Amino acid sequence: MAAVVTRSEDKKECILSAALELFAEKGFHGTAVPEIAAKAGVAAGTIYRYFDSKEAMVNAVYQRHKALMLAAVLDDFPYEGEARAQIHHFISRVFSFSKKHPLAFQFLELHHHAPYLDDKSREVEASVIEMANGFVEQNERSKVLRKAPPGVLCAVVWGGVVGLVRAAWEKRTELGPKSEAAFEDAIWDAIRIH
Amino acid sequence: MAAVVTRSEDKKECILSAALELFAEKGFHGTAVPEIAAKAGVAAGTIYRYFDSKEAMVNAVYQRHKALMLAAVLDDFPYEGEARAQIHHFISRVFSFSKKHPLAFQFLELHHHAPYLDDKSREVEASVIEMANGFVEQNERSKVLRKAPPGVLCAVVWGGVVGLVRAAWEKRTELGPKSEAAFEDAIWDAIRIH
DNA sequence: CGTAACAGAATGAACGTTCATTCGGAGAAA
DNA sequence: TTTCTCCGAATGAACGTTCATTCTGTTACG
Numbered sequence: 001m002a003a004v005v006t007r008s009e010d011k012k013e014c015i016l017s018a019a020l021e022l023f024a025e026k027g028f029h030g031t032a033v034p035e036i037a038a039k040a041g042v043a044a045g046t047i048y049r050y051f052d053s054k055e056a057m058v059n060a061v062y063q064r065h066k067a068l069m070l071a072a073v074l075d076d077f078p079y080e081g082e083a084r085a086q087i088h089h090f091i092s093r094v095f096s097f098s099k100k101h102p103l104a105f106q107f108l109e110l111h112h113h114a115p116y117l118d119d120k121s122r123e124v125e126a127s128v129i130e131m132a133n134g135f136v137e138q139n140e141r142s143k144v145l146r147k148a149p150p151g152v153l154c155a156v157v158w159g160g161v162v163g164l165v166r167a168a169w170e171k172r173t174e175l176g177p178k179s180e181a182a183f184e185d186a187i188w189d190a191i192r193i194h
Numbered sequence: 195m196a197a198v199v200t201r202s203e204d205k206k207e208c209i210l211s212a213a214l215e216l217f218a219e220k221g222f223h224g225t226a227v228p229e230i231a232a233k234a235g236v237a238a239g240t241i242y243r244y245f246d247s248k249e250a251m252v253n254a255v256y257q258r259h260k261a262l263m264l265a266a267v268l269d270d271f272p273y274e275g276e277a278r279a280q281i282h283h284f285i286s287r288v289f290s291f292s293k294k295h296p297l298a299f300q301f302l303e304l305h306h307h308a309p310y311l312d313d314k315s316r317e318v319e320a321s322v323i324e325m326a327n328g329f330v331e332q333n334e335r336s337k338v339l340r341k342a343p344p345g346v347l348c349a350v351v352w353g354g355v356v357g358l359v360r361a362a363w364e365k366r367t368e369l370g371p372k373s374e375a376a377f378e379d380a381i382w383d384a385i386r387i388h
Numbered sequence: 389c390g391t392a393a394c395a396g397a398a399t400g401a402a403c404g405t406t407c408a409t410t411c412g413g414a415g416a417a418a
Numbered sequence: 419t420t421t422c423t424c425c426g427a428a429t430g431a432a433c434g435t436t437c438a439t440t441c442t443g444t445t446a447c448g
Contacts, residue, residue, distance in 0.1 A: 011428090026309070029223030033404055043429045045406075054404065113364060115220070129366060148376035151367025155357035156380050163353015164346060170307060172323060173345025182342035186350050190384035205394095227438055237395040239440075248438065 012050045014040040020061050024107035028058050028116060055116050062111055062121045065104040070128055072097045083139040084188060091161060091184050095175065098165045106169070109162060132158070136191075146193050153191045160187050206244045208234040214255050218301035222252055222310060249310050256305055256315045259298040264322055266291045277333040278382060285355060285378050289369065292359045300363070303356060326352070330385075340387050347385045354381050 018040035022031040033054055037044040051057040073093045078085045098105040111117065113125075136150040145153060164183055168175035212233035216225040227248055231238040245251040267287045272279050292299040305311065306319070330344040339347060358377055362369035 027221060027223060029221060032402080034402095044404090045430065046428055048405070049427070146376070146380060148380065149367050149373050151361050152358060152373050152377050153380070155361040155367065156354045156377065156384070159353040159355070159357015159360075160350045160384075161353070162357065163349035166353075167345050167349040173343050173349065179343050179346050182340070183346050183350065186340060186342065186347070186384040189388065190350070190354075190380040194383065226436075228436095238438085239396065240394055242439065243393070 011040075011042060011046065015042065015047055015050055015057070016061055016064065019057050020065065020107055021103055023058060023061060024103040024110060027110060028054075028114065055118070058111065058114075058116060059118050059121050061107065062117060063124055065101070065108055066121075066124050066128070068101070068104065069094070069097050069108065070124075083144045083192070086135065086139075087157070087188055087191070088184060090157075091187065092180065094161050095165070095180055099175065102169070105165060109166075129154075143193060145191050156190050157187055160190075205234075205236055205240065209236065209241055209244055209251070210255055210258065213251050214259065214301055215297055217252060217255060218297040218304060221304060222248075222308065249312070252305065252310060253312050253315050255301065256311060257318055259295070259302055260315075260318050260322070262295070262298065263288070263291050263302065264318075277338045277386075280329065280333075281351070281382055281385075282378060284351075285381065286374065288355050289359070289374055293369065296363070299359060303360075323348075337387060339385050350384050351381055354384075 015036065018036050019031075022036055022039060033047060034044045036057075037047055040047075047057070051060065073090060075093075076089070078089055081089075117125075132154045133150045136145060136153050139145045140147065140150065140153075160183065164173070164175065164179070167173045168179075173179060209230065212230050213225075216230055216233060219225075227241060228238045230251075231241055234241075241251070245254065267284060269287075270283070272283055275283075311319075326348045327344045330339060330347050333339045334341065334344065334347075354377065358367070358369065358373070361367045362373075367373060
């Protein structure tokens with residue numbers, strides 16, 4: 001059975017990968033379906049064997065890579081460790097993901113909260129945010145984090161990460177071990193209690 | 195002379211303001227020119243009396259509001275003050291701008307580094323970034339800021355600000371004096387030397 | 389009366405999507 | 419093995435729509 005399906009699945013992979021690349025670079029409305037087809041090496045009509053519509057396609061890309069990033073962060077997460085270790089894990093995993101899958105990271109940032117995302121995509125997104133808030137609230141109660149609205153600390157951490165990845169992307173700085181360590185220290189000092 | 199031009203200038207204002215709103219909400223490619231015309235209360239063809247093309251229009255919007263935000267930040271800037279006072283001024287001015295002109299802020303974030311921005315738009319953008327780096331380098335040398343690549347500290351500050359404004363926009367947190375003060379303290383602890 | 393501004397219909401290109409057709413490989417028949 | 423049949427996968431031209439832009443007639447003002 002597997003062998004029979006393989007070719008089809010390969011094509012779907014090609015389409016998804018081409019869509020990721022183009023959507024990340026030029027956005028949803030800036031990318032034409034025939035353009036995706038050309039990059040995937042299939043005919044325009046073939047796309048509609050695998051996806052109901054352009055919107056369904058962008059949602060498939062979104063959900064897949066959001067799940068991948070979440071998995072990368074959650075893998076080996078030190079749930080029982082200290083807040084500092086958790087932050088280290090989180091930041092280094094996100095940076096690692098952004099280097100390994102730069103297009104996926106850019107895509108997710110670009111399509112964050114877009115109106116053409118469907119309920120399932122939004123659900124995935126909401127669950128991630130809820131997790132982050134939970135982490136902050138738990139560590140705030142135990143007095144290791146600064147007394148501030150959880151949303152503020154989340155914004156500092158996530159905003160900082162995105163800001164740094166973008167700065168590296170636009171060649172305004174480099175994203176090496178030295179920068180990462182400095183960034184992590186800065187973020188930790190931003191959120192910990194003094 | 196002024197009176198003669200007034201009617202025309204009013205129309206141009208209407209078009210620019212409608213364009214800002216729609217571009218901020220739905221992006222460049224997601225907004226149709228006739229849609230802008232309708233919201234501005236003019237006919238589609240009239241737009242082309244004021245702008246050469248849709249691209250020229252988005253660049254006009256970009257340059258205008260980038261300049262406005264820069265002016266808001268630079269107005270009364272405490273050049274001779276201490277780094278902490280400068281950061282306070284910067285953050286509170288950016289938040290103030292984002293509350294007074296939420297669409298402008300959203301527009302600028304959404305169209306940051308977009309491929310349809312022209313040389314002049316990019317020039318404006320580059321000059322802002324250069325200023326930020328200059329500030330960091332100056333204060334780093336005088337040992338009040340953490341020893342880290344300037345781009346990293348800029349990313350933490352700007353990324354954090356954008357992250358917080360977005361969180362407020364998406365109702366994940368509130369943007370009141372308390373949040374702002376907590377945020378400012380956090381950012382200051384992130385970039386100062388300890 | 390002449391000129392500039394404007395509206396809105398017109399235009400052609402490009403879009404997302406569809407569909408009649410072709411292709412290619414897996415079995416059945418010889 | 420060779421040939422024939424068949425069926426789902428794939429195609430790409432074609433469709434209706436919508437886009438950015440242009441054109442043309444009308445209006446209003448000096």
